[in-house]
Amino acid sequence: MATMRTGRLVVAAILGILVYGMIAAMLGTLLPNLSAKFGLTPEQSGNIAFAQALGLILASVAAGPLCDNKGKKTGIVLALVLIAASLFPLPNAGGYTQLLAFLFLLGLGGGTLVTAANALVSDISEERRASTLNLLNLFFGLGGLLTPFIAANMLAGNAVALCYLVAGLTTVTLLVNAATPMPPPTGERGFRLSEVNEVLGRPALYLLSLMLFLYVACEVGVWNWLAKHLVAQGVPESRALNILSLGFALGLLIGRVVVARILINVRAVNVTLAASFLMAITTYLALQTADPTIAWIAVFCAGLAMAPVFPTTLAMTGDAFPKATATAMGIVITSGWIGLAVSSKIIGGIAGGDDLRLKTALLVLPVFSVIMIGVNLVLRPMLAPKRAAAAA
Numbered sequence: 001m002a003t004m005r006t007g008r009l010v011v012a013a014i015l016g017i018l019v020y021g022m023i024a025a026m027l028g029t030l031l032p033n034l035s036a037k038f039g040l041t042p043e044q045s046g047n048i049a050f051a052q053a054l055g056l057i058l059a060s061v062a063a064g065p066l067c068d069n070k071g072k073k074t075g076i077v078l079a080l081v082l083i084a085a086s087l088f089p090l091p092n093a094g095g096y097t098q099l100l101a102f103l104f105l106l107g108l109g110g111g112t113l114v115t116a117a118n119a120l121v122s123d124i125s126e127e128r129r130a131s132t133l134n135l136l137n138l139f140f141g142l143g144g145l146l147t148p149f150i151a152a153n154m155l156a157g158n159a160v161a162l163c164y165l166v167a168g169l170t171t172v173t174l175l176v177n178a179a180t181p182m183p184p185p186t187g188e189r190g191f192r193l194s195e196v197n198e199v200l201g202r203p204a205l206y207l208l209s210l211m212l213f214l215y216v217a218c219e220v221g222v223w224n225w226l227a228k229h230l231v232a233q234g235v236p237e238s239r240a241l242n243i244l245s246l247g248f249a250l251g252l253l254i255g256r257v258v259v260a261r262i263l264i265n266v267r268a269v270n271v272t273l274a275a276s277f278l279m280a281i282t283t284y285l286a287l288q289t290a291d292p293t294i295a296w297i298a299v300f301c302a303g304l305a306m307a308p309v310f311p312t313t314l315a316m317t318g319d320a321f322p323k324a325t326a327t328a329m330g331i332v333i334t335s336g337w338i339g340l341a342v343s344s345k346i347i348g349g350i351a352g353g354d355d356l357r358l359k360t361a362l363l364v365l366p367v368f369s370v371i372m373i374g375v376n377l378v379l380r381p382m383l384a385p386k387r388a389a390a391a392a
Contacts, residue, residue, distance in 0.1 A: 009120065012180040014139050015173040016076055016117040021143020021249075022166050023083060023110055027052060027103065028223040028244065029148045032237050033159045035228070038096055042228075042355060046348020049224050051100040053341030055107020057334055063115035064330020073182035075116030080174035082109030087167035091160035111337060115330050118314050120182065130268045130315035134260040137311040141253030141303070144223065145245045152241035204320050205328060207379040208313060209335035211272070214368045214375065215309045216336035217343035218279060221365050222248055222306075225347055225358060226286075226299065232355035233290035247296045251303020259308040268312045268319075269383050273376045275312075278305035280369035287362050309372075310336075316383060343368070 031045055040048070059079075067075040086105035093099050121136045147166070155161045226248065230240035263271060282305050286298035314329055321328035343364055350361035 008180050009182060010136075012076070012173075012177045012182075013117045013121045013136060015176055016080070016113055017136055018139045018143045019080070019083065019166070019170050019173050020110055020113050020117070021140035021145075022147045022169070023087075023106060023143075024140070024220070025144040025147035025223050025244070025249065026106070026162075026166065028225065028227055029151045029162070029241060030159050031224065031228055032231055032240075034099065037159075038099070040096065042351040042358065043348045044096060045224075045228070046344045046351075048096075048099055048103050049220075049344035049348070050341050052103040052107040052110075053220075053337050053344060055104040055109075056111035056337035056340060057107075059108045059111030060115050060330050060334035060337055062330075063112040063333075064119075064327035066112075067116050067119050067330075068327050071182060071184045072116045072120040073177065073180070075112050076120070076177050076182075077174065079109045079111075079113035079116060080170055080177065082106075082112065084167050084170045084174065085109075087163050087170065091163045107337075111333070115333050118311070118333075119329055130263040130271075130312050131260045133311035133315045133318075134256045134263060134308055138253050138256035138260075138307075140310075141249055141251075141256055141307065145249030145253060147245070148227070148241040148249070149245035152238045152245070202320070202382075204379065204382040205317075205331060207375055207382070208317050208320070209332050211372060211375050211379065212310070212313050212332050212336035213339035213342075214372045215306070215313065215339070217339035218283065218365045218368050219306055219310070220340040221343045221347060221362060222283075222299070222302065224344060225362060228355060229287075229358040229362060230290075230292075230295060232358055235290065235292050235295070239292050243292060243296045243299055247299035248303040251300040251305075252307045253303075255304040255307025256311070258304075259312075263308070263312065263315075268316050269376065269380045271308050272312050272316075273373065273380075275305050275307070275309050276369055276372035276376055279309075279372070280366045281305075283365040283369060284363075287359055287365075320383060339368075 027049060034040060035045060063075050082105060086102045086109060090102045093102055118133060118136070121132060147162070150165070151158075151162050223244075227237070227240040227244050230243060231237050235243070259271060279302065282298055282302035286295060286302055289295050289298065314332065317329050317332050346364055347358070347361040351357040
């Protein structure tokens with residue numbers, strides 16, 4: 001890494017994570033519009049979210065070994081091509097079946113992108129991995145803020161213009177990453193079949209995977225369903241989208257700026273424990289009101305609470321698995337996308353054909369947050385030896 005121009009690598013990775021943040025918020029932003037245009041039920045909306053999740057899962061399984069063997073640049077460029085190929089035709093979708101296909105392709109690109117970009121930045125600053133990954137992922141929060149904000153305030157809910165705008169940014173990001181020199185895979189950090197048993201044989205991998213499974217189920221539950229829930233409670237669509245962007249996404253962005261400093265002196269496992277506790281409280285409170293102002297406050301606090309969990313869990317994975325890092329991260333991230341798929345099916349299934357029942361269905365979020373607390377308590381002794389070894 002010393003021979004590479006770190007600044008260019010960081011810019012390339014930031015653009016990639018910004019694009020991922022924008023597409024992560026895409027379905028939740030478009031869902032009210034798509035539901036009205038195609039007459040989608042909550043169950044069909046859940047199936048569309050599941051199609052995206054399936055793409056994320058399949059991509060993340062393959063992206064780790066791909067990046068370890070062929071380099072992170074291969075993964076990032078491939079991901080951006082897939083995202084652009086899904087977004088450009090999305091506005092011309094002819095119905096429910098085509099929506100399933102385009103969101104599946106979008107998931108393939110997103111899953112590859114988030115694994116490759118986080119693995120790249122994880123290698124840039126190993127000493128402050130958790131802090132660096134949180135700083136990188138604040139641009140995920142920025143992307144998540146921009147998509148619903150632009151849709152509500154600049155495009156008047158124009159789904160066609162939104163898709164083309166994000167597709168254009170994806171194309172620019174593709175060109176930047178294609179032109180940026182990136183380190184090739186090395187024998188030390190590359191994936192070897194002989195290391196599979198070492199990676200898969202450690203309980204910490206499964207607990208980290210479960211942590212991200214539960215967390216992503218909660219975060220994407222907010223992205224995909226919050227606006228639709230608020231609209232069902234009588235909040236105007238433009239106001240609901242602003243609560244999503246200037247509430248939840250802004251909370252994610254600010255939270256990652258703040259926690260990046262905290263993680264310099266506080267153990268990552270302690271930060272994720274506090275975050276899990278606060279998630280349980282804030283996600284429950286966000287579902288108890290139909291008042292837009294109170295909803296904004298609760299959702300903003302939920303974003304602050306959730307902010308450190310994803311990048312900090314990946315940082316703990318990188319610390320625990322210094323070899324085949326991208327492969328271990330890919331497994332953990334894949335578990336996160338399985339959480340997305342499961343939560344979307346559960347939420348859509350509980351709500352059925354009644355949007356008003358989303359309030360009950362979304363109680364999945366605080367329940368999963370409580371389970372995260374228990375997982376963290378079991379995981380923390382397994383990460384203590386790594387910390388002690390680093391100190392020595």
